Amino acid sequence: MRLAQIILDIPTQSLDTAYTYAVPDDLVDAEVGCAVLVPFGNRQAIGYAVALEEVDAEDASALVVRGVDPVKLKAVQRVLSHSYFDELGAACAHYLSEEYIAPLCSCVRLFTPPGGVPRMVHTGKYWRLEEPQIGPVDDRWVRLGPAAAGFEPKKTAVKQKAIVDALASGELRVAELSMELGSVSSVLKTLAEKEVVVLETRRRLRGTGAGEAGSHGARAESFVPSAKPDLTCGQAKALEAIDAAQQRSAGDVVLVDGVTGSGKTEVYLRAIETTLASGLGAIVLVPEISLTPQTVARFRGRFGDTVAVMHSRMSQGERYDQWDLIRSGAARVVVGARSALFTPMPDLGLIIIDEEHEGSYKQDSAPRYVARDVAAWMVAERGATLVLGSATPSIETLYRCDKYDNWHRVVLAERANGKPMPEVTVIDMAREFGSGHRSMFSRKLTKALIETIEAGQKAVLLLNQRGFASFLLCRECGFVPECPSCSTSLTYHEKGSVLVCHHCGHKEPVPPVCPECGSPYLKKFGAGTQRVEAELVSVLEGTGARVVRMDADTTSAKGAHQKLLEEFASAGAAVLLGTQMIAKGLDFDDVTLVGVINADTMLKLPDFRSAERTFSLIEQVAGRAGRADLPGRVMVQTYWADSCAIQAAATYDRALFLKDELPKRRLLGYPPYVRMANVLVWGKDESEVECAARELSADIERTVLEQAGEQWSVLPANPCVLSRLRGTYRWHIVVKAPMGSDVSSVLLPLFRKRKASKTVNVAVDVDPHDML
Ligand code: ADP
Ligand code: ZN
Ligand code: ZN
Numbered sequence: 053m054r055l056a057q058i059i060l061d062i063p064t065q066s067l068d069t070a071y072t073y074a075v076p077d078d079l080v081d082a083e084v085g086c087a088v089l090v091p092f093g094n095r096q097a098i099g100y101a102v103a104l105e106e107v108d109a110e111d112a113s114a115l116v117v118r119g120v121d122p123v124k125l126k127a128v129q130r131v132l133s134h135s136y137f138d139e140l141g142a143a144c145a146h147y148l149s150e151e152y153i154a155p156l157c158s159c160v161r162l163f164t165p166p167g168g169v170p171r172m173v174h175t176g177k178y179w180r181l182e183e184p185q186i187g188p189v190d191d192r193w194v195r196l197g198p199a200a201a202g203f204e205p206k207k208t209a210v211k212q213k214a215i216v217d218a219l220a221s222g223e224l225r226v227a228e229l230s231m232e233l234g235s236v237s238s239v240l241k242t243l244a245e246k247e248v249v250v251l252e253t254r255r256r257l258r259g260t261g262a263g264e265a266g267s268h269g270a271r272a273e274s275f276v277p278s279a280k281p282d283l284t285c286g287q288a289k290a291l292e293a294i295d296a297a298q299q300r301s302a303g304d305v306v307l308v309d310g311v312t313g314s315g316k317t318e319v320y321l322r323a324i325e326t327t328l329a330s331g332l333g334a335i336v337l338v339p340e341i342s343l344t345p346q347t348v349a350r351f352r353g354r355f356g357d358t359v360a361v362m363h364s365r366m367s368q369g370e371r372y373d374q375w376d377l378i379r380s381g382a383a384r385v386v387v388g389a390r391s392a393l394f395t396p397m398p399d400l401g402l403i404i405i406d407e408e409h410e411g412s413y414k415q416d417s418a419p420r421y422v423a424r425d426v427a428a429w430m431v432a433e434r435g436a437t438l439v440l441g442s443a444t445p446s447i448e449t450l451y452r453c454d455k456y457d458n459w460h461r462v463v464l465a466e467r468a469n470g471k472p473m474p475e476v477t478v479i480d481m482a483r484e485f486g487s488g489h490r491s492m493f494s495r496k497l498t499k500a501l502i503e504t505i506e507a508g509q510k511a512v513l514l515l516n517q518r519g520f521a522s523f524l525l526c527r528e529c530g531f532v533p534e535c536p537s538c539s540t541s542l543t544y545h546e547k548g549s550v551l552v553c554h555h556c557g558h559k560e561p562v563p564p565v566c567p568e569c570g571s572p573y574l575k576k577f578g579a580g581t582q583r584v585e586a587e588l589v590s591v592l593e594g595t596g597a598r599v600v601r602m603d604a605d606t607t608s609a610k611g612a613h614q615k616l617l618e619e620f621a622s623a624g625a626a627v628l629l630g631t632q633m634i635a636k637g638l639d640f641d642d643v644t645l646v647g648v649i650n651a652d653t654m655l656k657l658p659d660f661r662s663a664e665r666t667f668s669l670i671e672q673v674a675g676r677a678g679r680a681d682l683p684g685r686v687m688v689q690t691y692w693a694d695s696c697a698i699q700a701a702a703t704y705d706r707a708l709f710l711k712d713e714l715p716k717r718r719l720l721g722y723p724p725y726v727r728m729a730n731v732l733v734w735g736k737d738e739s740e741v742e743c744a745a746r747e748l749s750a751d752i753e754r755t756v757l758e759q760a761g762e763q764w765s766v767l768p769a770n771p772c773v774l775s776r777l778r779g780t781y782r783w784h785i786v787v788k789a790p791m792g793s794d795v796s797s798v799l800l801p802l803f804r805k806r807k808a809s810k811t812v813n814v815a816v817d818v819d820p821h822d823m824l
Contacts, residue, residue, distance in 0.1 A: 058071050083135045091129065291322050302458065304438070315464070325355075335402070360386045505625040512643055602616050666695075670702070732784050733785070
């Protein structure tokens with residue numbers, strides 16, 4: 053008899069162990085990674101098999117030693133799917149659930165295909181099994197058959213003739229034929245019986261255009277890979293380090309610390325090439341916003357159809373098809389956002405994380421994993437290699453390269469084309485304002501913009517929007533309209549003259565007078581992209597320059613991002629104005645000016661990473677200028693011209709920045725010197741939340757005292773910076789532990805034991821990225 057360990061697909065903390073079920077002999081296709089239907093209490097539930105084991109059915113003690121009561125042992129009822137993951141995937145899910153103190157089923161779900169899993173749905177009275185909504189789709193194709201040559205349709209058989217004519221120039225989808233000719237199925241059947249045509253069912257790949265030209269493999273034959281440039285000295289050294297790591301097969305990590313334009317992508321491409329040549333597969337993670345068609349094209353250009361792509365702007369059907377290509381082994385490289393890490397790539401040999409410092413590699417719902425750290429775990433487990441790339445590596449990564457023997461750092465100090473980094477000018481906006489210049493464009497930036505345009509070149513302007521947006525302020529009483537259910541001010545939108553909450557979407561019209569004091573003097577503060585755009589247009593009046601705005605509003609439609617970039621590329625003299633999304637990956641030869649309109653809004657956020665983020669952002673955006681023959685320049689407008697983050701970024705001096713930042717981190721107890729866990733407590737009732745938070749903090753303090761030691765600390769429960777969000781009250785408890793400590797082994801038992809409450813939610817964020 054076989055026994056299966058099943059993780060139930062029921063997201064509560066208390067169900068965080070696998071349950072043992074018997075696997076009846078007739079369920080031959082049960083294997084690790086399958087979805088199964090099992091009895092649970094007085095209903096049925098979906099579960100995932102994470103382990104299978106053969107035991108002697110005659111020997112009752114075989115069960116007892118495994119802690120299974122033979123009387124209570126129930127049997128798996130059905131196998132619902134093929135295997136979604138292997139033993140290593142199952143082990144990874146366990147690791148995630150422990151490391152990040154998250155429900156096991158939320159971790160297992162990471163490994164399941166997009167949209168393609170069975171679910172139990174409650175219909176009000178009972179539970180019903182719902183088969184996957186998303187699955188493979190087939191197309192019917194038709195082409196001329198062996199009897200087509202001598203075939204003469206009767207004069208009256210108009211449709212037969214039309215079909216044969218249409219097929220003369222090649223095969224077609226039946227759907228296309230019916231679009232042309234109306235219903236064709238009975239005629240096709242007749243023709244097929246005479247072998248005049250051949251009908252065939254073929255898997256369609258949604259969204260890729262593949263499948264239209266035939267099967268997946270057919271295109272690969274005519275594929276010509278893009279040319280490979282001669283490696284720069286730095287690139288060659290980086291590859292040597294990666295090759296050495298791959299030879300060791302010991303889970304090494306290589307940081308490619310290369311300035312913008314140093315050709316990190318070429319390093320990735322070569323490393324992938326070697327990986328594929330040794331029969332292994334590669335996963336490439338790219339920040340969601342840089343997953344543009346250009347990025348994908350660089351990988352497809354070299355490796356063709358063996359590249360699968362995964363990101364959230366694709367439909368579920370498209371993602372399902374890509375996932376399945378990976379599972380089948382047809383795709384050997386996947387380029388995707390964070391979640392691509394969990395795709396079922398057989399024989400994984402290499403993981404690459406581009407722009408590893410990016411915040412989007414932290415998942416903000418359970419399991420709250422850090423993709424970089426999970427990838428490091430995965431490669432260690434598989435004897436594979438992890439390559440991290442960035443022009444501004446995170447402080448944590450730099451620290452590890454310093455401390456750990458198997459974390460290696462290689463530096464690409466020069467751009468691939470040998471051009472110098474653009475010169476950066478810091479513009480003190482406080483001084484500008486003091487001398488009576490009130491525009492959001494300083495005189496220097498205005499002059500530079502006009503010069504750039506007149507030279508027929510391009511400029512990129514960054515409006516730094518994190519934690520920053522325009523809002524309304526009463527000049528008489530200081531009232532700022534807030535969202536009724538979140539503790540944030542409402543954002544003012546010029547278009548439609550409305551106030552919008554960016555957390556919950558609440559909308560209200562701009563009041564004609566102050567709701568508090570009745571004053572008509574309501575000032576619009578801050579500057580959204582729309583207002584900056586309006587001012588920019590007036591600054592550039594008469595120059596004929598095209599202004600392209602790129603922000604959340606203008607890029608929400610599918611493909612809009614791409615269209616705007618194309619518009620910018622094809623215009624001669626033009627200005628691209630945008631939010632953070634423009635800081636990455638733009639590669640236009642004729643961009644000679646980069647301006648940062650407001651560098652320091654992040655510096656003032658109550659977040660220990662603010663200075664690091666400011667430093668990185670400026671370095672990244674500066675990298676967009678002067679990438680080709682034309683020299684570039686960068687102008688950074690700031691009210692904090694003396695701050696170290698800005699001064700250091702302006703001189704490309706990371707050492708200077710770290711010299712200022714690291715002692716602060718050490719003193720205040722922040723990463724990389726400590727590990728943190730942020731315990732969030734939230735609910736609709738304010739006093740209940742406060743009470744639960746205080747109680748929990750006492751529990752945590754006791755546990756930490758008993759099990760961890762004096763170097764740990766538990767900060768008292770406090771309201772979060774965002775103390776109200778979507779109508780809930782939020783408190784948090786911060787736990788700090790020395791670097792390298794096993795936070796989860798101390799905290800996990802406490803949270804596993806905790807009874808879930810109906811009204812107050814608790815979540816743990818281990819290694820938090822954001823503590824608002
Ligand atoms: P990064 O990702 O490090 O910012 P990219 O990979 O985008 O840099 O490369 C910058 C530019 O340099 C690209 O246009 C790329 O085609 C080019 N490039 C990369 N490697 C080489 C090389 N060895 N020789 C010449 N050009 C190169
Ligand atoms: Zn007022
Ligand atoms: Zn709100």
